[in-house]
Amino acid sequence: MFERFTKGARATVTGAVTHAERTDADSVTEGHLLLSLLDQQGSRVSFALAALGLSDRRASVEAALDDARRRGGLTRADSEALAGIGIDVTEIVARVEGAHGEGVLAGGRANRRWWTGRRPFTAGAKRILEKSLRVALGRRDRFIGEEHLLLALTACPGVVADVLAEHGATYATVERALYGDTGQGTARAS
Numbered sequence: 001m002f003e004r005f006t007k008g009a010r011a012t013v014t015g016a017v018t019h020a021e022r023t024d025a026d027s028v029t030e031g032h033l034l035l036s037l038l039d040q041q042g043s044r045v046s047f048a049l050a051a052l053g054l055s056d057r058r059a060s061v062e063a064a065l066d067d068a069r070r071r072g073g074l075t076r077a078d079s080e081a082l083a084g085i086g087i088d089v090t091e092i093v094a095r096v097e098g099a100h101g102e103g104v105l106a107g108g109r110a111n112r113r114w115w116t117g118r119r120p121f122t123a124g125a126k127r128i129l130e131k132s133l134r135v136a137l138g139r140r141d142r143f144i145g146e147e148h149l150l151l152a153l154t155a156c157p158g159v160v161a162d163v164l165a166e167h168g169a170t171y172a173t174v175e176r177a178l179y180g181d182t183g184q185g186t187a188r189a190s
Contacts, residue, residue, distance in 0.1 A: 004133070006145040008043050012036045013129075020119050028121045030128050030153060030160040031065045037150055045146040048177035052169050061163060068159040076162055128152045128160075147178050 005013070015036030020028045038058050040046045049055050071079060082088075121129070131152035136144045153160050154171040164170070 004136070004142070004144045006143050008040065008045075008146045009132075009144050009149060012040065012146050012149055015039055016125070017119060026119065028119050028125050030122070030124045030156070030158060031069070033125060033128055033149060034065070034153055034160050034164070035062070037146060037153075040146060043146055044178060045150050048147070048150070048174060049169075051177045052167070052173060054164075054167055054169055057167055061167060064163040064166060065159070068163065073159060076166070124156070124158055127156055131156050150174055151178075 002010075012033065013036070016028050016032035019025075019032040019035045025032070037045055038049060038054065038061065046055070054061060068074065068076075074082075128149065129152075132144050132148040135151045135155065136142075136148045139148075141148070151171060151174055154164050154169060154174050155161070164174075
C-alpha cells in the first residue's frame, strides 16, 4: 500500500511521527495525522483546508484535540450520551486529574518503546491509512495522496472526524473544497 503514497502523503505520515515525538506521545494517532496535514503548504489539501477556514483556526483545532485527549478519547457525542444518563464526564475528568495529575486520562508513556526506537501507530491511525486506500480506489485514483488522507479522517467516526465536523469540515465539504462541484461525487468508500 505504501508504494502508492505520493511524496506529499509520505511527508504527512512522517510529519505525524514528528508531531508524536514533539509531544512525547507514546504512539502516532489520527490527531497527529491531522496536525501534519495542517502543516502542509502549497498542496491541494492546504488550499482546501484554507478554503474551509481550518488553517486560520488551527489553535481551535488543536485545543479540541487536546480536550478530547484529556477526556480519554471520548468524543463530544460520547460525552453527551453519557450526560443523558446522568454521567458528567467533565466532573469525572476533574476528579481523576485531581487525584492522579493533569492529563492522566490522555494515556501515559509506554515503556515498550525503549527497545524498539519507534512509535507505533494506533489502531485508529492505521484505520485512517487503510481508509485512504479505499477512498483513492473509490475515486479511481492510482495513488494515495494527502487529499485521500484528509477524506479518510472525515469518513472514519471518532474524535478527529468530530473535531473536523465542529469546524465545518465534513466529508462532503472537504470533497467540494478539493474537487469542486464537479467532483466525482463518490460516496464514502467503505
